[in-house]
Amino acid sequence: xxxxxxxxxxxxxxxxxxxxxxxxxxxxxFLARGYRVTAWDPAADAESRLERLVDxxxxxxxxxxxxxxxxxxxLTVAPTLEQAVANAQFVQESAPEQLEVKRDLxxxxxxxxxxxxxxxxxxxxxxxTDMQRDCADPSRLVVGHPFNPPYLIxxxxxxxxTSTAAWATRWAAEFFEITGKSVITMDREVPGFVAxxxxxxxxxxxxxxxxxxxxxxxxxxxxITEGPGLRWPLFGPCMxxxxxxxxxxxxxxxxxFGPSLKSPWTRLDAPELTGELRDAMVRGCEEEAAGxxxxxxxxxxxxxxxxxxxxxGEARKGTE
Amino acid sequence: xxxxxxxxxxxxxxxxxxxxxxxxxxxxxFLARGYRVTAWDPAADAESRLERLVDxxxxxxxxxxxxxxxxxxxLTVAPTLEQAVANAQFVQESAPEQLEVKRDLxxxxxxxxxxxxxxxxxxxxxxxTDMQRDCADPSRLVVGHPFNPPYLIxxxxxxxxTSTAAWATRWAAEFFEITGKSVITMDREVPGFVAxxxxxxxxxxxxxxxxxxxxxxxxxxxxITEGPGLRWPLFGPCMxxxxxxxxxxxxxxxxxFGPSLKSPWTRLDAPELTGELRDAMVRGCEEEAAGxxxxxxxxxxxxxxxxxxxxxGEARKGTE
Numbered sequence: 218x219x220x221x222x223x224x225x226x227x228x229x230x231x232x233x234x235x236x237x238x239x240x241x242x243x244x245x246x247f248l249a250r251g252y253r254v255t256a257w258d259p260a261a262d263a264e265s266r267l268e269r270l271v272d273x274x275x276x277x278x279x280x281x282x283x284x285x286x287x288x289x290x291x292l293t294v295a296p297t298l299e300q301a302v303a304n305a306q307f308v309q310e311s312a313p314e315q316l317e318v319k320r321d322l323x324x325x326x327x328x329x330x331x332x333x334x335x336x337x338x339x340x341x342x343x344x345x346t347d348m349q350r351d352c353a354d355p356s357r358l359v360v361g362h363p364f365n366p367p368y369l370i371x372x373x374x375x376x377x378x379t380s381t382a383a384w385a386t387r388w389a390a391e392f393f394e395i396t397g398k399s400v401i402t403m404d405r406e407v408p409g410f411v412a413x414x415x416x417x418x419x420x421x422x423x424x425x426x427x428x429x430x431x432x433x434x435x436x437x438x439x440x441i442t443e444g445p446g447l448r449w450p451l452f453g454p455c456m457x458x459x460x461x462x463x464x465x466x467x468x469x470x471x472x473x474f475g476p477s478l479k480s481p482w483t484r485l486d487a488p489e490l491t492g493e494l495r496d497a498m499v500r501g502c503e504e505e506a507a508g509x510x511x512x513x514x515x516x517x518x519x520x521x522x523x524x525x526x527x528x529x530g531e532a533r534k535g536t537e
Numbered sequence: 538x539x540x541x542x543x544x545x546x547x548x549x550x551x552x553x554x555x556x557x558x559x560x561x562x563x564x565x566x567f568l569a570r571g572y573r574v575t576a577w578d579p580a581a582d583a584e585s586r587l588e589r590l591v592d593x594x595x596x597x598x599x600x601x602x603x604x605x606x607x608x609x610x611x612l613t614v615a616p617t618l619e620q621a622v623a624n625a626q627f628v629q630e631s632a633p634e635q636l637e638v639k640r641d642l643x644x645x646x647x648x649x650x651x652x653x654x655x656x657x658x659x660x661x662x663x664x665x666t667d668m669q670r671d672c673a674d675p676s677r678l679v680v681g682h683p684f685n686p687p688y689l690i691x692x693x694x695x696x697x698x699t700s701t702a703a704w705a706t707r708w709a710a711e712f713f714e715i716t717g718k719s720v721i722t723m724d725r726e727v728p729g730f731v732a733x734x735x736x737x738x739x740x741x742x743x744x745x746x747x748x749x750x751x752x753x754x755x756x757x758x759x760x761i762t763e764g765p766g767l768r769w770p771l772f773g774p775c776m777x778x779x780x781x782x783x784x785x786x787x788x789x790x791x792x793x794f795g796p797s798l799k800s801p802w803t804r805l806d807a808p809e810l811t812g813e814l815r816d817a818m819v820r821g822c823e824e825e826a827a828g829x830x831x832x833x834x835x836x837x838x839x840x841x842x843x844x845x846x847x848x849x850g851e852a853r854k855g856t857e
Binding site: 237238273274276277280281314341342364365366369370371372374399401403405407408409411412413414415416417418419420421422423424425426427428431432433434435436437438439440441442443444445446447448449450451452453454455456458460461463473474477478480481482483484485486487488490491494497498500501502504505512515516517518519520521522523524525526527528529531532533 | 557558593594596597600601634661662684685686689690691692694719721723725727728729731732733734735736737738739740741742743744745746747748751752753754755756757758759760761762763764765766767768769770771772773774775776778780781783793794797798800801802803804805806807808810811814817818820821822824825832835836837838839840841842843844845846847848849851852853
């Protein structure tokens with residue numbers, strides 16, 4: 218254990234590198250949770266851009282509840298990257314999504330950041346193994362991939378590269394959870410991680426449909442917002458289908474609808490539904506259900522859908 | 538115009554064929570909207586199953602608000618299919634998802650249903666062209682594909698087969714909207730329609746990830762419920778990415794992130810991002826935005842996410 222290392226719950230100073238939509242969103246998130254944030258971006262108007270981004274986010278954050286120490290004045294914009302990270306106890310990098318840019322920047326961040334401090338990248342899909350290559354101490358670099366807007370969407374995907382130390386991945390996951398995030402820690406690198414792979418499959422199918430004139434942009438959005446999109450805030454795709462199986466759950470669903478995996482319902486071929494895959498899906502759903510019967514889950518789902526319908530109805534009314 | 542045809546807003550008697558999860562859900566929906574429903578299912582316990590299904594749905598429907606004429610007593614279970622449809626002004630078929638079963642049943646329904654009455658199938662993915670083959674009057678048969686549970690999820694996808702008359706598709710779309718549904722009318726048959734194609738792409742990617750040990754069932758569900766699933770009740774995938782492009786919207790998003798369509802972020806290959814496809818996506822988003830600036834859309838999205846987070850938080854609390 219490194220003597221200089223700050224425990225995740227003792228962090229008070231964070232550096233945010235990059236002042237785009239994602240970087241600014243991280244700044245707003247950390248300010249709202251009471252951290253002191255030092256930011257840097259090479260753009261000349263970085264300070265005013267960050268101010269606009271935090272301005273836009275703050276009403277939502279105030280509405281959700283700020284932590285006692287939260288203050289917009291806790292943001293400092295540093296004149297250089299080196300000054301931004303000099304006293305940081307955690308660094309979040311949110312540079313443009315170009316491998317060379319990320320690689321160079323992370324090496325500079327690593328050179329200027331105190332030893333033992335974890336450096337996290339917001340990359341949407343690059344593997345840390347490729348990005349950490351030029352760092353003097355690659356062991357403390359992790360991916361910490363947020364979803365837009367980072368100040369409202371809880372998900373952060375954490376995964377290390379081949380040179381990342383196990384402690385750094387654990388530290389980052391623990392730290393993000395302390396700041397209020399929901400963390401998925403992956404034990405291997407997969408391009409696009411988990412959520413972007415799922416979202417990207419749906420997105421590519423959508424592009425194909427528009428490209429072929431099979432559906433319009435508006436029909437695609439309506440298909441989600443008025444359909445499965447209303448079920449997904451409470452139960453993800455697996456639990457949703459666990460309920461679609463009626464009282465037999467996922468096992469019945471796979472046994473009955475398994476053949477539809479061979480149907481040309483998307484351009485994406487399905488894996489073979491082996492007994493092992495079937496059992497893994499069933500077991501996973503049973504673990505998530507945690508003892509709740511299908512009837513209880515249906516009740517939970519229905520209550521959530523009603524609340525979501527009302528919430529979205531109110532949000533739409535507010536815009537008319 | 539057929540003299541016998543009832544206008545969509547004058548329908549009062551509906552027949553529901555099939556008493557499974559979807560058929561029962563339709564029964565509950567139509568009862569809640571004040572219709573008299575005659576149901577039939579070959580199972581010996583059809584009546585008690587329907588009662589249980591309506592029992593389970595009714596609290597949610599009462600909570601959402603029943604129409605003045607709504608009454609559970611308006612449900613009759615008929616002893617034969619022929620008696621169920623004899624006086625119907627609209628028929629919804631929700632039989633098991635097997636092509637031969639659907640084909641035979643729809644021919645029987647068609648033979649027994651009064652002339653001019655529209656017959657709709659809940660099929661999740663079969664094309665009406667294949668299902669209507671044995672009907673004496675295939676012109677009045679349409680697909681009316683709901684989402685589970687049909688009494689809460691607004692989406693219905695309407696599409697006819699090659700022998701379906703244009704009036705029948707229009708009539709069905711108008712009728713479903715009168716009953717409170719959000720309707721997508723497709724002008725051509727595509728396997729899986731729109732929403733199931735999108736959902737199926739995501740689902741198959743999920744199965745691949747579990748199959749390869751890249752993510753667990755729980756991680757996949759968390760990736761959606763804590764991530765993009767919170768954005769999709771208000772804005773579908775296209776509008777979501779319109780906002781991800783910052784002030785440049787979908788145009789900027791496609792120009793900047795277009796290369797990620799070549800990334801191995803899913804097993805599904807993307808179409809080529811031609812200038813035409815790019816422009817179709819941009820134009821579609823601008824139409825949906827209907828004059829709202831990106832800043833206004835961001836405000837709408839944030840308010841909706843906060844409401845959805847709260848709604849789901851309350852729903853989860855209720856189950857603890």
